[in-house]
Structure formats: structure tokens, C-alpha cells
Amino acid sequence: MxxxxxxxxxxxxxxxxxxxxxxxxxxxxxxxxxxxxxxxxxxxxxxxxxxxxxxxxxxxxxxxxxxxxxxxxxxxxxxxxxxxxxxxxxxxxxxxxxxxxxxxxxxxxxxxxxxxxxxxxxxxxxxxxxxxxxxxxxAAEKNLRLEMFSDSLTGLPNRAGFGDQLEAVLDAAPVGGIAVLALDLTRFSRINESIGDVVGDELLITVARRLLSTMRAGDVLARTGGNEFGVFVSINDGPEEVLAVAERINAVLAAPCRLSELEIRIGCAIGCAVHAGDCTADELIRRAQFALKRAKTTGATELYQPRALDIARQQFTIETCLRRAIEAERLTLAYQPVIELRTGRVCGFEALARWREGGVDIPPSTFIPVAEESGLVLPLGRWALAEAMRTLGSWDRRAGAPMPVSMAVNVSAIQVARDDVPAMLEDAIRAHKVAPERIALELTESAIVADPDRAAKAMDAVRSIGATIALDDFGTGYSNLAYLQRLPIDVLKIDKSFVTGMLGDRDKVAIVRAILSLAQALGLGTTAEGVETPELSQTLAALGCTLAQGYHYAAPLDADAAFAYWSRNNSAAT
Missing domain, CATH: 3.30.450.20 (PAS domain)
Structure with missing residues (x-):
């Protein structure tokens, strides 16, 4: 125990x-x-x-x-x-x-x-x-960030760095207190191509130094693209102060740049946008670039206008809807009669594209420019030619024989430049079995001026197939009388701007008379557009005009109504 x-x-x-x-x-x-x-x-x-x-x-x-x-x-x-x-x-x-x-x-x-x-x-x-x-x-992150946000050639911020710095100042800036300027150097591509990249780089460095000399404390200059620069500045006096900055930039670039043994003058297009408190840094830069696009066209410093951007965005919406409409074949053709003034007979029709979207008619003046800018005019043009030939073939079958009428189809400058118009024409003829002599292709002067050599080859090929060629809106573009001699033109179409109101304007009468005289001397046919009164029709016939079209005779009609119009006119004339 x-x-x-x-x-x-x-x-x-x-x-x-x-x-x-x-x-x-x-x-x-x-x-x-x-x-x-x-x-x-x-x-x-x-x-x-x-x-x-x-x-x-x-x-x-x-x-x-x-x-x-x-x-x-x-x-x-x-x-x-x-x-x-x-x-x-x-x-x-x-x-x-x-x-x-x-x-x-x-x-x-x-x-x-x-x-x-x-x-x-x-x-x-x-x-x-x-x-x-x-x-x-x-340290590695800092160096990488510096590399990511800087331009290696000039040492300036690049596009990403420019946006990053602009975003930082926008948060604290008052509404209207910051403005962005987008600059595009003119002729730079030509300089690079003709002198070389090394001199081009030297020029960019020189320009960057000059631009830096115009900057005030707090202003930020960046190289945002190959030959593009961006600037954001603090302002107190609204758009006028921004335009003053643009003037300083233009002034500092006015003197030629001395590169090696060369003196090169280089200018720039400038677009400006003032922060209105309703956009991010990226959106403000896009607005300045949108204004820059307009500045390249006008040649003047441009300020961003909200309405212009709304229109541009609306055009993109139209482009999307138009592409879907073409793919789904929702467009139609309307046919305006062409009248022979001497006899009053219907001798042909002009096919005009029509588009109805969501119950609303979209006018050609709205969607055709969008189609040309976006490239949709190529499938649109092919469809229009094929549809016009199909309609003409169906009329022949209803009439029981080939009708004595021609069909005119418009061909845009973009089609002439990018598409194979003769091959397109041959395909339509083969598919719908229409004689080539009954086909007229209408080209504007801009289609010829853009690339005269290509236009001449295309027109020669069209003529060799058998079709005729009309020069549309004659007198409104860059008229060159040499084209009338060199090119295979069959018809001059007098623009409606000369025809409408002609009876009350002596100058218009003189212009129409001169065009008719020129056509007669060269052996060309003439068609007057925009004829809206009997008096105009009679006067043009008296002056020697061959053909006419306009609301006096008929508005553009659908296929069935156009056939019925021809039938009535043919019967009355007989």
C-alpha cells in the first residue's frame, strides 16, 4: 500500500x-x-x-x-x-x-x-x-508595365498607356474640363514607301519632339498608332481652347522637317472631343477619332458632334439589317418606264432596288450609300441584275414573245472596281435566256473616274457581249469629255437636277441644250430623268432628247404593274 x-x-x-x-x-x-x-x-x-x-x-x-x-x-x-x-x-x-x-x-x-x-x-x-x-x-512588373504602356520608338505612352492615364484623370476632372485630340500625319505612308522605314522612324521622332514642345504642364502626348498621335489636355474655356491647341500643333508642324539631306513638309488632320461627363476614356478617344475621320475629308480641324456619331451608328444598324435582308432575299425591284419621246411608246424600264423593313420603306438614298461603304453593294448588285433578267424573261413568257423593251440596271463604282461585271452579266443572260441587246448597264461618272483603265476594260467587255452602256447622272460628277471619246458609251442620262424646273431657269435650259448637242455630235442617245409635267416632255422632245422617264409617265412600279403599264401603252400606241 x-x-x-x-x-x-x-x-x-x-x-x-x-x-x-x-x-x-x-x-x-x-x-x-x-x-x-x-x-x-x-x-x-x-x-x-x-x-x-x-x-x-x-x-x-x-x-x-x-x-x-x-x-x-x-x-x-x-x-x-x-x-x-x-x-x-x-x-x-x-x-x-x-x-x-x-x-x-x-x-x-x-x-x-x-x-x-x-x-x-x-x-x-x-x-x-x-x-x-x-x-x-x-521591378519586373514595373518594367513590363512600362514596356506594355510605352511606345518603343518615341518613348511616349502608347494607345494602352494613353487610355490608362486618361482614365485616371477623368475621375477627378470636372465636366468639360478634359479634351482629347486625335492626330493623323498626312502623306506619311507615301514618305515611308518612297524613302524607307528608317527615315519614316526618324520623321516620327522629329514630329514627337515638336509636338512635345507645344504641350503645357499636365498635357499628355501619346503615339496611338503607326502615324497617329493622341493628346489630352485640361481646359477651362470650352471648345475654343481645344481649337487653340490644335492651331499650335498645326503651327509647329508647318515648318519642313530636315531629315538627312531632305526637307519634308508634313501636316496633320486633327479631330477633337470634349469630355461631357457621359463617357469613359475609351469612348472619349473614339469620339476624337470619329471627328478625325471627318477632318481627313474636310481638311479642317473638326470637333466631335454627337449627331454625327448617332448617324454613323444608325448606318451600322442599317448595314446589319441590309445584310440579313439580302441573304433572306427580302429586297424587291421596282421598274420605272422609259418613254420614247418621238412616239410615246414604252421602250424600256429601269430596275430600282426597294427595301421595306419592319413595315417601313427604307429609301435608296439611305441604304445604297451604306451598301457601297460596307461592300454589300456587290451581292446587292448581283441580285439586282439577276432579278431584273428573271423579270424580263417572265414578261416575255406572259407576252408570248420577246417584248420590244430593254432593261436598265445600275452598276456602282464599287462593283466596277471589285467585281467581274462582264462575267456577272454573262451568268444572268445564260440563266434567264435574255438577249444581251435588251440589257443596259448604267454607270456613274465616279465609277469611271475612280479607275479609268479598269472601267474601260469592263465596258469594252460588256459591249462585246452585246449589252449597251449608259452614263448615269451626266454633268453632276467629274465630267471629262475625253471619256466620251475613249469609252464605249451609248447613252447619256441627263440628271434630274438639270431637268426639274428647267422651264423657269434659262441656265438649266442652256445646260440641257448643250448636253443634247454634244450627244448628237458624238452619236449618242439621251435620256432625261425627272420629267414631271407634259410641258417638260414636249420641250425635251423639241430640243431633240431621245428618251425620258419620270413621274409624268409613271412612278417606279412592281413587276406586275409594270407589265400592265406596258400592255396598256402598247395598245394605245397601236
Missing amino acids: GGSATVKQDRGRQAAAALDPIILAHQAEQLRRPFLEALPLPGAIVALGADGLELIDGNTEFQRLDRAAGDGRLLARCDFRDALSDFLRGQGTILDLEWIDGDLISGRQYSVRAARLFTIQARGNRCLLTLLDRTAER
Whole structure:
């Protein structure tokens, strides 16, 4: 019994000794040293005592870092002491911080993490503090960002950097206090092609230096594209101040640039947009570029006009709907009779594209320019020619024999430039079995002026097939009388702007008379457009005009109504 009691007493003393704080602290120290030294980065155990933060223990890496500052230890010099103290007083388990040990330029950058330690018999709340040196990583990020947002040739911000800086200032700028100017150097492509890329690069550097000389404090200049620059400026006096900046830019570029042994004069087109508080940095830049597009056309500095952008966006909507309408074959043709003035007979029809979308008629003056700009005029033109030939073939079958009428189809300048018009014509003739002599292709003067050689080859090929060629809207474009001699033109169509109101305008009468005399001298037929009164019809016939069309005779008709009109006219004339 006595021996058993002695053993129990010894075990009790050992248990009490095990709970002694000094012994516990010694054991904890023996356990944490290997743990701390095993960490691959500076680490320490930090406690919150009565006098503030206390360093309980740190590994070798932490001690080296702790001694690095000459004027104090890490916990004394760091700027996260208050945050770490608040963390230890609270209930959180993890705290992440960023710390720069030193100044912004030469200081070391660390990611700091504090993880709460839950201990027994420990004095004060404790955490494990670790520091990860990210100095090299941050330097690499900075260099990469600098490379990503800078133009390597001029050293200016690039498109991304320009937008980034503009976004930063827009947040604090008042409405109307920031303006963006988009610049496009004129003739730069020609200089690059004729002199070389090296001189072109030298020119860009010279231009960048000149533009920088016009900048005020706070203005930002960027190279946003190959030969494009962007500027954003702070303004107080509205658009007038922006235009003054543009004038300074034009003035500094007025003097020739001296490159090697050459003196090259280069100008620029400028588009401007003022921040109205309703857009982001990217949208403001797009607005300036939209104004720049107009400046390239007008030759003057242009300010962004919201209505112009609305129209452009509306055109994109029209383009999308038109593409779907062409693919789904929802367009139709209307046929306007062409009258022989001498006999009054219907001798032909002009096929005109019509488009009705969502119960609304879209006028050709709206969708044809969109089709030409977007390239949709190619499938539209092919469809129109094929549909016109199909209609003419169906009329022949209804009449029981080929009708003594021709069909005129308009061909755009884009078609002449990009499509194989003769092959397209041959395909339509073959598919619908229509004699080529009954087909007239109407070209505008712009189709000829754009590429005279290509136009001449296409027209010769069309004539060799057997079709006739009419020059549409004669007198309204870039009339060149040499074309009338060189090109195989059969008919001159007198634009309705000369015909409408002709009886009350002596100048218009003189112009029409001159065109008719010229056509007669060259052996060409003539068609007057826009004839709306009997008096006009009689006057044109007296002047010697061959054919006419207009609302006096009939508006453009659908296929069935046009056939019925021909039948009535043919019967009446007989």
C-alpha cells in the first residue's frame, strides 16, 4: 500500500511540474526554433503585450532583416504596427499587408502575412509574422508595365498607356474640363514607301519632339498608332481652347522637317472631343477619332458632334439589317418606264432596288450609300441584275414573245472596281435566256473616274457581249469629255437636277441644250430623268432628247404593274 501511494505522489509532482510556466516556455522554445528555422523566408512570433508589440522569437532570416536598419528594429520602423496591433486585439486569423522597407525608389518591397497562434499558458495574443521579398518581382512588373504602356520608338505612352492615364484623370476632372485630340500625319505612308522605314522612324521622332514642345504642364502626348498621335489636355474655356491647341500643333508642324539631306513638309488632320461627363476614356478617344475621320475629308480641324456619331451608328444598324435582308432575299425591284419621246411608246424600264423593313420603306438614298461603304453593294448588285433578267424573261413568257423593251440596271463604282461585271452579266443572260441587246448597264461618272483603265476594260467587255452602256447622272460628277471619246458609251442620262424646273431657269435650259448637242455630235442617245409635267416632255422632245422617264409617265412600279403599264401603252400606241 505504501509503495503504491509513493508512485502516485511522484506522478502528481511530475504532472504539476509539466504545468509549470517556466517548464512550458522552455519546451515551447525547443519546439518553435526548428519550426521557425525551417521556414524558407523571414519569420517571427510576435505578441501583443502591455507596452505594445513584442518580438518573441525570430529565425535567422528575420534576425538579419531585423538588424538591417541602422536606426531601429523592424517592428519599430515598419509602417504596419497599428494594423498588426489591431489585428491581434481582434478576432481575425489572417492579415495580409504590403510594406516598403525604405523609400519608393531604392526600398525593398515585401508581402507581409500575420497568422494568429492559439497557444496555452502564453502571455498576450500572438501571431506568426512572415515576410516575402517581392522587390525583384515588383521591378519586373514595373518594367513590363512600362514596356506594355510605352511606345518603343518615341518613348511616349502608347494607345494602352494613353487610355490608362486618361482614365485616371477623368475621375477627378470636372465636366468639360478634359479634351482629347486625335492626330493623323498626312502623306506619311507615301514618305515611308518612297524613302524607307528608317527615315519614316526618324520623321516620327522629329514630329514627337515638336509636338512635345507645344504641350503645357499636365498635357499628355501619346503615339496611338503607326502615324497617329493622341493628346489630352485640361481646359477651362470650352471648345475654343481645344481649337487653340490644335492651331499650335498645326503651327509647329508647318515648318519642313530636315531629315538627312531632305526637307519634308508634313501636316496633320486633327479631330477633337470634349469630355461631357457621359463617357469613359475609351469612348472619349473614339469620339476624337470619329471627328478625325471627318477632318481627313474636310481638311479642317473638326470637333466631335454627337449627331454625327448617332448617324454613323444608325448606318451600322442599317448595314446589319441590309445584310440579313439580302441573304433572306427580302429586297424587291421596282421598274420605272422609259418613254420614247418621238412616239410615246414604252421602250424600256429601269430596275430600282426597294427595301421595306419592319413595315417601313427604307429609301435608296439611305441604304445604297451604306451598301457601297460596307461592300454589300456587290451581292446587292448581283441580285439586282439577276432579278431584273428573271423579270424580263417572265414578261416575255406572259407576252408570248420577246417584248420590244430593254432593261436598265445600275452598276456602282464599287462593283466596277471589285467585281467581274462582264462575267456577272454573262451568268444572268445564260440563266434567264435574255438577249444581251435588251440589257443596259448604267454607270456613274465616279465609277469611271475612280479607275479609268479598269472601267474601260469592263465596258469594252460588256459591249462585246452585246449589252449597251449608259452614263448615269451626266454633268453632276467629274465630267471629262475625253471619256466620251475613249469609252464605249451609248447613252447619256441627263440628271434630274438639270431637268426639274428647267422651264423657269434659262441656265438649266442652256445646260440641257448643250448636253443634247454634244450627244448628237458624238452619236449618242439621251435620256432625261425627272420629267414631271407634259410641258417638260414636249420641250425635251423639241430640243431633240431621245428618251425620258419620270413621274409624268409613271412612278417606279412592281413587276406586275409594270407589265400592265406596258400592255396598256402598247395598245394605245397601236
